[in-house]
Amino acid sequence: MPELPEVETTRRGIAPHIEGQIVSSVVVRQPRLRWPVPDDLARRWVGQRVSSVGRRAKYLLLRSGTGTALIHLGMSGSLRVLSEQRAPGTHDHVDVGFANGITLRLNDPRRFGAVLWAEPDPFGHPLLASLGPEPLAEDFGPGHLYRQSRGRRGAVKNFIMDGRVVVGVGNIYASEALFRAGIHPLRAAGRVSAKRYELLQSCIRATLGAAIEAGGTTLRDFVDGSGQPGYFGQSLKVYGRAGEVCERCGDTIKQRVIGQRASYYCSGCQH
DNA sequence: AGTGCGGCCTGTCCGC
DNA sequence: TGCGGACAGGCCGCAC
Numbered sequence: 001m002p003e004l005p006e007v008e009t010t011r012r013g014i015a016p017h018i019e020g021q022i023v024s025s026v027v028v029r030q031p032r033l034r035w036p037v038p039d040d041l042a043r044r045w046v047g048q049r050v051s052s053v054g055r056r057a058k059y060l061l062l063r064s065g066t067g068t069a070l071i072h073l074g075m076s077g078s079l080r081v082l083s084e085q086r087a088p089g090t091h092d093h094v095d096v097g098f099a100n101g102i103t104l105r106l107n108d109p110r111r112f113g114a115v116l117w118a119e120p121d122p123f124g125h126p127l128l129a130s131l132g133p134e135p136l137a138e139d140f141g142p143g144h145l146y147r148q149s150r151g152r153r154g155a156v157k158n159f160i161m162d163g164r165v166v167v168g169v170g171n172i173y174a175s176e177a178l179f180r181a182g183i184h185p186l187r188a189a190g191r192v193s194a195k196r197y198e199l200l201q202s203c204i205r206a207t208l209g210a211a212i213e214a215g216g217t218t219l220r221d222f223v224d225g226s227g228q229p230g231y232f233g234q235s236l237k238v239y240g241r242a243g244e245v246c247e248r249c250g251d252t253i254k255q256r257v258i259g260q261r262a263s264y265y266c267s268g269c270q271h
Numbered sequence: 272a273g274t275g276c277g278g279c280c281t282g283t284c285c286g287c
Numbered sequence: 288t289g290c291g292g293a294c295a296g297g298c299c300g301c302a303c
Contacts, residue, residue: 003297034279034298058297075296076281091281110280112297127299154274163298171296260276261296 002073004135004168004208007058009215010079013222015053017081017102018062022049025097029088034074034114037094041117045069045096056123057131057167067119069096070127074112080105081223102223132166135204136212140166145197152189158259159189160204169204172239173211175264177204179238184270185263238264 002010026042038044048064055061060079062069071079082103088095094106094115106115118125132148133140148165149156157178160169169177178185180203183196192200237247242255242264251268 032280072297074280074298108280109282110296112280152273158274161297259274262294 002058002075002077003170003172003211004058005173005211005215007060007073008055008212010073010222011053011055011060012215014079014081014104017223018050018053018098018104020049020051021098021100021102023047023064023096024099025095027095027097028093028115029095030091030093030111033093033108033111034072035116037115038117041069041115044117044119050098056128057134057163058170059128061122063122067117068122070114070116070118070122070125071106072114074108074110074114076110077106077108077113079222080107083223130164132162132164135166135168135208140201140205142198142201143194145201146192146194149189149192149197154189155186155258156183156189156192156200157185157261157263160200161259161261166204168208171261171263172236173204173207175239176237177207179265179270180207182269182271184267185258185265187271238266240264 023045026045028037028041031037044067045064048066050062050064052063053060054063058072060071062071073079082105084101088105089107091107091109092105093108093111096104098104106113116125116127122128133144144166145160149159152159157174159165160177161171161174175185177200181196181200183192183200238253241253244253246253246266246268249266249268251266253264253266255262255264257263
């Protein structure tokens with residue numbers, strides 16, 4: 001289940017192989033993803049040179065002269081660069097062939113991912129238009145969360161997972177960042193002080209940044225072999241650790257569902 | 272406007 | 288051992 005660090009790791013893994021290459025074929029074996037893969041994707045994309053592989057939130061942006069392919073990995077998607085022909089396996093839904101012979105292959109068992117086309121400007125696409133700031137960018141400043149949260153009575157965990165507030169904070173890193181900041185996930189968003197939001201902001205950055213770095217260090221070969229980055233190698237303090245001892249205070253880590261998502265926290269440390 | 276929830280999917284795990 | 292069913296999870300889009 002790719003969170004932002006996994007998406008960024010994927011971006012870094014595929015970019016060197018894709019950038020500057022000309023799309024020569026698009027094969028869609030299963031168009032029914034989160035949204036249908038557009039019928040005219042091949043017609044619009046083939047012949048275009050991919051100028052850059054960018055990212056906005058968890059969307060990968062394969063930009064070219066006339067438009068941009070948006071790829072979302074959902075929670076089970078992965079991209080692989082193949083240097084030679086290989087028979088597609090189960091859930092290998094989309095292949096993008098390039099003139100130099102390589103293939104970008106999307107595998108997505110649960111099909112929560114997406115492949116879309118935006119033209120001419122990807123940021124005008126409805127899915128990207130109303131997204132909040134990137135967590136690692138300047139406009140996610142120390143006062144951002146505080147300002148956005150006034151009057152909001154929902155749980156702070158749901159608040160920081162709201163893509164209109166800040167993008168890229170998925171379920172795992174929401175629990176982790178709140179633990180590091182010492183904020184209880186159920187606390188009303190509007191009842192967290194400016195000072196504590198400043199800390200939370202830096203914890204979100206630090207958590208995601210460290211995870212990206214970890215992805216960078218474990219960045220395996222995205223060509224041919226299993227290029228799957230995994231977040232399991234990262235040091236998660238609370239996520240998935242219900243019943244275990246909190247390393248900070250020794251209390252028992254709890255789990256409960258918040259906003260229909262499994263949430264982990266330490267009630268000894270988080271208030 | 273803010274909030275909560277249904278739905279899309281399938282692999283994995285649990286209990287019988 | 289085999290099987291059904293619950294569950295997980297990103298996130299849109301709708302209902303309140």
